[in-house]
Amino acid sequence: MASITIQSITKTFGTVPVLHDIDLSIADGEFVVLVGPSGCGKSTLLRMIAGLEDITGGEIRIDGRRINEVAPKDRDIAMVFQSYALYPHMTVADNMSYSLKLRKTARERIAEAVGAAAGKLGLDPLLERRPKALSGGQRQRVAMGRAIVRHPKAFLFDEPLSNLDARLREQMRAEIKRLHKAIGATSVYVTHDQIEAMTLADRIVAMHGGIIQQVGNPLDLYDRPANLFVAGFIGSPAMNFVDGHCRSGAIETDDGSRIAVPGGIDLAEGQAVTVGIRPEHVRIVAGSGAGSYTARVDLVEPTGFGTIVHVRLLGQDLKIYTLERGAAEVGEPLHIALDGDRLHVFDRETTNRIG
Amino acid sequence: MTFYPAAAPPDGDRRTAKQKIAAYLEPWLYSAPVLILIVAIMLVPLALGISYAFRDIRLLNPFSGAFVGLKHFRELAGDGAFRGALVNTLWWTFSSVILQFLFGLILALLLNRPFRGRALAQALCFLPWAVPSFLSGLDWAWMFNPVVGPIPHWLYALGILSEPSNILSDPETAMWGPIVANVWWGIPFFAITMLAALQAIPKDLYEAAEIDGAGPIERFRSITVPFLAPTMAISILLRTVWIANFADLIIVMTNGGPADRTQIVASYIFTQAFRRLDFGYASAIALVLLVLLLAYSMLIVVLRQTMLTRH
Amino acid sequence: MTRKRIVLTVLHRLAILAYVAFALFPLFWLLKVSVTPTSLLYTEGIRLWPSRASLEHYAFVLTHSSFPTFFLNSTIVSASTAVIVTIVAALAGYAMSRFVFRGKYWIVGLLLLTQMFPLVMLIAPMFKMLSPLGLTNSLTGLVIVYVAFNVPFATFLMQSFFDGIPKDLEDAAMIDGATRFTAFRQIILPLTLPGIAATLGFVFTAAWSELLFALMLISGNQATTFPVGLLSFVSKFSVDFGQMMAAGVLALIPACLFFLLIQRYLVQGLTAGAVKG
Numbered sequence: 001m002a003s004i005t006i007q008s009i010t011k012t013f014g015t016v017p018v019l020h021d022i023d024l025s026i027a028d029g030e031f032v033v034l035v036g037p038s039g040c041g042k043s044t045l046l047r048m049i050a051g052l053e054d055i056t057g058g059e060i061r062i063d064g065r066r067i068n069e070v071a072p073k074d075r076d077i078a079m080v081f082q083s084y085a086l087y088p089h090m091t092v093a094d095n096m097s098y099s100l101k102l103r104k105t106a107r108e109r110i111a112e113a114v115g116a117a118a119g120k121l122g123l124d125p126l127l128e129r130r131p132k133a134l135s136g137g138q139r140q141r142v143a144m145g146r147a148i149v150r151h152p153k154a155f156l157f158d159e160p161l162s163n164l165d166a167r168l169r170e171q172m173r174a175e176i177k178r179l180h181k182a183i184g185a186t187s188v189y190v191t192h193d194q195i196e197a198m199t200l201a202d203r204i205v206a207m208h209g210g211i212i213q214q215v216g217n218p219l220d221l222y223d224r225p226a227n228l229f230v231a232g233f234i235g236s237p238a239m240n241f242v243d244g245h246c247r248s249g250a251i252e253t254d255d256g257s258r259i260a261v262p263g264g265i266d267l268a269e270g271q272a273v274t275v276g277i278r279p280e281h282v283r284i285v286a287g288s289g290a291g292s293y294t295a296r297v298d299l300v301e302p303t304g305f306g307t308i309v310h311v312r313l314l315g316q317d318l319k320i321y322t323l324e325r326g327a328a329e330v331g332e333p334l335h336i337a338l339d340g341d342r343l344h345v346f347d348r349e350t351t352n353r354i355g
Numbered sequence: 356m357t358f359y360p361a362a363a364p365p366d367g368d369r370r371t372a373k374q375k376i377a378a379y380l381e382p383w384l385y386s387a388p389v390l391i392l393i394v395a396i397m398l399v400p401l402a403l404g405i406s407y408a409f410r411d412i413r414l415l416n417p418f419s420g421a422f423v424g425l426k427h428f429r430e431l432a433g434d435g436a437f438r439g440a441l442v443n444t445l446w447w448t449f450s451s452v453i454l455q456f457l458f459g460l461i462l463a464l465l466l467n468r469p470f471r472g473r474a475l476a477q478a479l480c481f482l483p484w485a486v487p488s489f490l491s492g493l494d495w496a497w498m499f500n501p502v503v504g505p506i507p508h509w510l511y512a513l514g515i516l517s518e519p520s521n522i523l524s525d526p527e528t529a530m531w532g533p534i535v536a537n538v539w540w541g542i543p544f545f546a547i548t549m550l551a552a553l554q555a556i557p558k559d560l561y562e563a564a565e566i567d568g569a570g571p572i573e574r575f576r577s578i579t580v581p582f583l584a585p586t587m588a589i590s591i592l593l594r595t596v597w598i599a600n601f602a603d604l605i606i607v608m609t610n611g612g613p614a615d616r617t618q619i620v621a622s623y624i625f626t627q628a629f630r631r632l633d634f635g636y637a638s639a640i641a642l643v644l645l646v647l648l649l650a651y652s653m654l655i656v657v658l659r660q661t662m663l664t665r666h
Numbered sequence: 667m668t669r670k671r672i673v674l675t676v677l678h679r680l681a682i683l684a685y686v687a688f689a690l691f692p693l694f695w696l697l698k699v700s701v702t703p704t705s706l707l708y709t710e711g712i713r714l715w716p717s718r719a720s721l722e723h724y725a726f727v728l729t730h731s732s733f734p735t736f737f738l739n740s741t742i743v744s745a746s747t748a749v750i751v752t753i754v755a756a757l758a759g760y761a762m763s764r765f766v767f768r769g770k771y772w773i774v775g776l777l778l779l780t781q782m783f784p785l786v787m788l789i790a791p792m793f794k795m796l797s798p799l800g801l802t803n804s805l806t807g808l809v810i811v812y813v814a815f816n817v818p819f820a821t822f823l824m825q826s827f828f829d830g831i832p833k834d835l836e837d838a839a840m841i842d843g844a845t846r847f848t849a850f851r852q853i854i855l856p857l858t859l860p861g862i863a864a865t866l867g868f869v870f871t872a873a874w875s876e877l878l879f880a881l882m883l884i885s886g887n888q889a890t891t892f893p894v895g896l897l898s899f900v901s902k903f904s905v906d907f908g909q910m911m912a913a914g915v916l917a918l919i920p921a922c923l924f925f926l927l928i929q930r931y932l933v934q935g936l937t938a939g940a941v942k943g
Contacts, residue, residue, distance in 0.1 A: 010367070052837050055367040069370050073843040085834035089856045099842035146842075381846075385761035386773055388754040389817050396792075396814030397780050403791035412790070465681050478929060479686045485925030486693070487875035489893040490917050493900065493910070494692045503699050503907045505712040539692065547932050600784040603877050607897060624786045629882050634790035641787035652782065 002063040002153035002186055003028045004049065009058035011044055011210075018044050019210045022058070026188065031180050033189045035197035036207035036233070042190045045207075046156050049188060050079050062153055073102075078147035082159040084139045086131040086146075093118075093127040096146045117149045120179070137168045144176070148183065157189040161196065173199060194234050198222070206230045224344075228351040231276045231344055237321060239276045242314045243348065246271045251345070255315035260291065262343045265355035273354065276344035279308065279321035283337045284328070292337045297328045309334070407638035414632035427639030436615050437623065437640065444619040446530060448599045451537045456591055458538065459545025460583075466546070467553045477550075484543035492607030495536035499523050523609055526616040533604045533617060541598075545590060552586040553579070592655050596648055620644045693918070700724070700911040707908060723912035732887050733913050736895035741920070743805050743891055744873040747812040748866045751820045754813070755865065756858070759824025760850065764833070777818040785815065789882050802883050808891070811883070812873045820865050827861030828854070860931075867928035871921055892917050 004026040011019040019041045026032050034042040047053040049060055051072030060067055067075055078099075086095050093114055100110045118124050121141045131139055140160065147155055160176075161169045177200055180187055191197055197204050198218040206213045206221060206229070214226040225231035231239050244253040246267035251259045259275055261267060285292050295311035295318070302308075302325075309320040309328045313336070320328075320336065328334050345354045370378070408427060413419045431437055466477050483491065499521055501507040507519035522528040556578065564574045602621035605611060611618035611626055618626070620640060627637035699707065700723055702716040710716055727733050762770060792811060793802060801807030831854055839849035855862075877893040884890055890898075896913055899906075 047837075050837075050841055052840070057367040059367070066369075068367060069374075071845070072837075072840040073845060075841075077841065079838065079841045081834045081838060083832055083834045085832065085838035087835060087839075087853055098839070102843035102848070146838075379767075382761040382765035382767040383769070385757045385765075389758035389821055390773065390776075392754065392814045392817050393776060393780055396810060397788065400788045400791035400795060401783065403795065404787050407790060412794075414793075461681075462685055465678060465685070468678065470679070470682075476682050476686055480682075480689050481929070481932065482693070482922070482925065483689050484932075485871060485921050487871070487893065487917060487921055489875060489877040489897065490914055490921075491692075493896065493914060494696050497699070497907065497911065498692055498695060503707065503911075505695065508712050539688070542689075543932075596782060600786065602786060603875075606878065621784055621786050624784070625789065625878055625882075628786075628790045628793075629878075634794065637790050638787070641784060641790075644784050645787060648782070648784065 004154060004186065004188070005059075005061040005064070006045075006049070007059045007061070009045070009048065009055060009060065011041070011048065011053065011056045017210060019048075019056075022212055024205060024212065024215065026186060029184045029186055031187045031189065031200060031202045032205060033191060033197040033201035033203075034205045034207060035191055035194060036213075038192055040207040041210040042192075042205075042207050043158055046079075046158055046188060046190045049154075050077060050156050051075050076150075076153045077156055078150050078152040078154075079156040079158065080143045080147050080160040082162055084131075084143040084160075084163075086139055086142055088131050091128050091130060092123060092134070092142050092145075095131070095142055096123075096149050099146070099150050113149045114145075117145045120148070120182075121145050121175075136164055137172065140164060140168075140172055144179070148179070152185070154186040154188065157187065157191075159191055160189075161191070162193070169196075176200065194236065198234070204234075206233060208233075224353065225276075226353050228274060228276070228346050231346065231353075235278055237279045237308055237319050239278050239344070240282070240316075240318050242275045242277070242316065242318075244273060244275060246273060251275055253314045257293065257314050259314075259338065259343070260340055262340045262345065262355070265345055267345070267354065272348040274346045274348050274351075276346060277318075277338055278342070279319040281339050281342040282318070282320040283339065284309075284320065284322055284324065285335045285337045288335050289337075292335050294333050294335050297330050297332050297334050300328055300330055311336070404638045405642055407635050408642040409639075410635050412634040412638070414634060419635070423635070427636050428643075430636070431639055431643065436618065437620075439615055440618045440620045440623040443530065443617060444599055444621070447534065447537075447605075447617075447619050448595055450534050451541065451598050452591060452595050454534070454538045455541040455594070456545050456587070459542045460549050460587075462542060462546040463549035463553055466550055481543040481547060483540050484547075486540065488540060488601075488603040489607050491536050491540045492533070492604040495532065495539065495604075496523060496608045499532050524613055526613045529609055529613055529617050533608050536604050536608065537598070537601075540604075541594075544594065548586060548590050549583060552583050556582045596652065599648065600644075620647075696911050696914050696918070699907055700915050702908060704906075704908050723908040724916075727909050727912045727916065731899075731909070731913075732890070733892070733895060733899075733916065735887065736890050736892045737916065739805060739889060740874055740892040740917075743808050743812065744870045744920075746805075746809045747816065747873040748870040750809070750813050751816045751869045752824075752862055752865045755817055755820035755824045756862065758817075758821045759826075760828055760854070762821065762825045763828035764836070777821060780818045786878065789879060792879070793882055796883065803886055803889050805889050807883055808880060808889075811879055812876060815876075816869045816872055820869055823865050823868065824858075824861065827858050827865075830861075831857050864928045864931035867924040868931075871924050871928075874917075874921060874924075 004024075006022055006024040006026075009019055009022040010017070022045060024032075034045060036042050044053055048055050051067070051070065055068050062075065062077070087098065090098065096114045096117060097110045100113060105113075114127070115124075118127055121144060123138075123141055123145055126134060126138060126142070131142065134142065140163075143160065157176075161172055164172060173196055176189075180200075189196075189200060198221075201218055203215060204218055204221050205215050208229045214221055214230045216224075221230055221234050225234060225239075228241070232241070242253050242259070244251040244259065246252075246261070246269055247258075248269070250261055251267075251273060253259065253275075267273065288294055293313055295313035297309060297311055298317065299310040300307060301310070306321055306323045307325060307327065309322060311318050311320065311328075311334055322328075346352060347354055368375075409422060409424060411419045411421050411423045411426075462480055466473065466480070470476075486494070498504040498506050500523075501519045501521055507516060507521060510516040510522075511519040516522075523532040560578050561574055564578055569577065599619075600621050602619065602625055605617055605619060605622045606625060609617040611622050621644065624637050624640045624644065627633050627640060698715060701719040701721065702710070703718060703720045703722060706716050706718060758773075761767075762773065796802050796807045796811075799807075801810065835853050835857070836846070836849045839853045840846065844852065875893065876891075877897070880891045880894045881897070884894055887895075896910070896917060899913065900910055
């Protein structure tokens with residue numbers, strides 16, 4: 001097991017910069033998820049840790065040792081690929097033991113390690129099969145097995161679940177988490193799926209445009225997103241955003257409605273802000289009253305457990321997530337209230353969180 | 356008080372110069388054998404050949420080798436056989452390409468529709484491609500030979516020939532011999548490339564067109580043709596150059612005769628070099644052919660550009 | 667509607683049959699004449715099958731002619747060419763598929779250029795270059811020439827096969843502890859085996875068919891290849907049709923065997939060559 005230190009890392013492809021001055025420390029045994037939309041540089045960063053991409057500037061250390069110039073094979077890390085990258089001409093057992101064979105491990109030790117890993121992942125009956133004869137989920141397991149037989153210093157995961165269907169993805173997600181709890185290995189996991197990030201991570205690193213937007217534990221990112229990007233990226237259905245200006249102690253939206261400024265936030269008169277409200281924090285109330293708004297229901301999307309209600313309010317399409325069934329009918333008016341202490345306010349110029 | 360500058364970020368790459376050079380050279384090492392072969396065995400002779408065009412090089416004359424300037428080209432201007440060969444080259448190239456393409460396209464369309472035994476039919480139809488070109492030439496020469504071949508007798512029976520004679524020995528018809536052999540041998544090339552292009556057309560396009568009410572002809576016109584067009588264009592253009600250079604069939608079947616009526620420029624070069632051992636003159640003709648082919652390629656590129664800008 | 671459909675289906679099958687017949691008939695005729703005894707050749711004219719078939723021409727060609735030598739020469743030349751070209755092209759194709767490097771486009775341009783100019787142009791200078799080296803009239807000389815001619819096309823072909831193997835596999839192998847070369851040898855190469863076989867087949871067929879350079883560079887029976895041998899046989903003994911065609915059938919055998927081998931890869935081969943037959 002090992003710690004990973006990333007210091008002032010930059011990366012350019014030709015003249016195109018893809019990573020800007022990335023700093024990140026990953027503690028021994030920690031599970032860190034790099035999350036962001038495609039093209040944000042998360043996979044590139046992971047591949048730089050693996051040694052599959054050159055490092056343009058900065059330094060990566062594993063256990064304090066600079067590894068910029070170390071070949072991937074000598075970094076003692078394991079990686080699970082999105083495509084699984086199983087060797088098609090080898091059996092499952094050979095796939096799993098390949099790295100040990102390259103390290104000239106004794107045959108009995110190899111058999112032991114493969115057996116143990118296969119047992120953990122339920123691969124025992126498949127050991128003599130070729131990857132072609134496996135289902136998607138089984139291939140995924142073999143890819144995991146290939147990584148764990150080695151007891152490497154760190155595990156790298158490059159979107160390992162994106163080729164699975166939704167149900168299998170949920171199942172494997174739980175399995176990866178269980179495995180991490182059992183092995184406790186330092187892991188860096190790349191995904192574009194914020195649910196995977198939330199459920200798996202000890203710490204999430206949200207990335208956008210080659211820059212780290214926020215680092216923190218999952219609930220931190222959910223409760224106190226550092227900027228508009230993180231606010232919009234984490235959470236599903238996504239956060240509602242309403243643009244407005246500070247006018248005499250309240251936020252006046254572009255259609256003239258007013259929202260009370262939450263406590264503990266100082267705004268300058270006239271400051272352009274964006275107010276963020278999570279759909280689950282919009283309450284449906286019985287009648288109109290102080291601080292409530294009335295809107296016409298536009299669309300109702302039942303999801304089974306809850307319902308997503310779309311209303312026209314504050315000059316835009318506002319989503320409400322409610323657990324009450326039948327609370328809204330299309331075309332009917334709806335009274336709603338916003339929880340003042342659950343509003344997020346962002347400076348529109350810097351996009352950063354205020355307060 | 357002392358100010359320390361902020362720590363400079365560590366540099367990303369601290370490999371030694373030697374390591375960097377090794378990494379830089381790696382792909383060149385893999386490519387080196389190919390490059391050496393091509394330069395030594397294709398480019399050097401090419402350059403030499405160009406220089407021969409301006410020298411008097413005859414294999415049997417030990418005193419030859421002098422620089423003669425444009426003498427060969429002046430001779431060439433007055434060489435009736437060469438002018439005939441130019442005309443024959445056009446005739447040979449375009450009729451071969453057009454027929455190969457048409458029959459190849461039809462075969463591809465036929466094979467693109469599933470039926471029982473398709474794999475076998477496809478293999479059999481493509482088989483001529485595997486026949487060595489010299490053997491295709493010989494085989495067809497025999498087919499046209501009234502002594503052992505059936506074709507003259509068939510043509511006679513159909514009333515096309517007044518007697519079962521060899522069309523290869525009649526100056527008026529001789530060129531059709533190599534052209535037929537070439538078409539037979541070259542249909543698979545177009546059929547294979549067109550079939551691959553046909554199979555790359557997404558099936559749901561046809562379904563969508565059918566739902567929109569397009570008939571088979573309309574579907575062919577509005578889906579098949581536009582999808583095939585790039586493959587058609589590129590394979591016809593490249594094939595044209597290739598066939599213009601392709602002398603094997605002619606050398607095997609007619610050797611340019613009778614009366615030079617089947618002599619194309621490529622076979623004329625070979626005849627000058629191989630039979631008359633006049634390397635200088637052969638190289639001069641070759642240079643002219645090279646320039647003509649380059650001009651043709653340039654013309655195509657320019658045409659393509661103007662078409663692209665118009666769209 | 668159904669009636670129209672039946673008519674169309676019948677027309678389609680007939681058209682296919684016509685193509686198959688056109689493709690096979692010349693080869694069938696070759697075979698037919700090769701088994702027709704000389705005594706029947708002229709009397710039975712254009713009958714589709716002789717009243718009596720015999721292998722006498724084959725027996726003659728195999729025992730009383732130089733064709734076995736020619737056959738051996740051609741096999742040696744074609745096989746050596748195929749092996750050398752495939753190795754060299756595999757290396758270059760791998761570099762073109764896996765490395766991003768400046769100069770790659772120059773190499774591609776150079777390879778394409780060699781496919782555009784008339785090869786007959788090289789006949790004279792090639793003879794002048796090889797003759798002082800003692801490489802005319804030698805199989806080695808032919809192999810060198812054929813290797814150079816086939817390497818560009820084979821490089822594109824090998825590149826297309828390497829392109830078909832996911833880069834992730836090498837990355838995985840390198841993380842598993844392999845050097846780039848080990849990954850190439852243990853992971854990539856085994857997966858490229860079908861491609862390598864196809865390349866061998868394409869090059870072998872091309873070398874087996876080459877006539878003009880062999881005519882120019884070889885004079886004398888010891889180093890004569892099959893095409894040259896057959897052609898000179900034709901011009902010398904143009905009446906022994908049975909024997910010539912028996913020799914022709916023999917020349918066809920390896921070509922057909924390789925055709926079976928590479929049939930699956932025809933499309934890739936033709937598009938990689940683009941201009942090469």
